[in-house]
Amino acid sequence: MTVKQYKIVFLGDSSVGKTSLIARFMYDTFDANYQPTVGIDFLSKTVAVDDRTIKLHLWDTAGQERFRALIPSYLRDAAAAVVLYDITNRASFDHIEKWVDDVRSERGSDCTVMIVGAKSDLSPSRVVSVSEGQQKAQDLETLWSEASAKSGEHVKTLFRKVALSLPFDRIPANDDRSKLQVESMSDPSTAQSSSGGSKTVTTENGQRRQENSGGCGGGCF
Ligand SMILES: Nc1nc2c(ncn2[C@@H]2O[C@H](COP(=O)(O)OP(=O)(O)O)[C@@H](O)[C@H]2O)c(=O)[nH]1
């Protein structure tokens, strides 16, 4: 059986938490001092979502978010875009619409879009309310979640929501996806555990190499 593959891109202002969210999902880690010194092109993870096994290619930006001219090529072939704002940073929230516009102008409606209010562990100093975030998602017709890469809160469920929204070829006649979603999300102990990770890294001398990591690594749904 061939495993269907999907490109998922991460967008949003610098420092909203894109790299940290990916690291939490891939490796179940958080490093407050993480400073990427090399450009990571993408990280790949095979995950089980209900009765499907799919491979996600997670495209981080190594600072390209500052160079908007590069964004269209980055969005090419993306099946989903996760657009982050920082709940303690009003400007990052104000820029959400612009990022979503970029996705829609490059991909039209061929791309799932999810807005994520990042750093939910900093809720006491939030400047963007939950209802504002939800309203924005409703206005822009996207999915929405808050999440914390630091605590891990809602990270798996947001990736699961994105995965469930991805197109797939065959829908069984008796499939009830919303029911499956609720059951599995409310009881993580029943989650399937087929998973593994790899990433392509561009080293400082410009060479590319593949790195692998075994185990679940926080990516089982
Ligand atoms: N408290 C808290 N800090 C976070 C969280 N996610 C990221 N950060 C911090 O925010 C800064 C920017 O994160 P980073 O992932 O590099 O942002 P990027 O530029 O969008 O990739 C770093 O200092 C992170 O440690 C989070 O969920 N909670």
Ligand SMILES: [Mg+2]
């Ligand atoms: Mg980053």
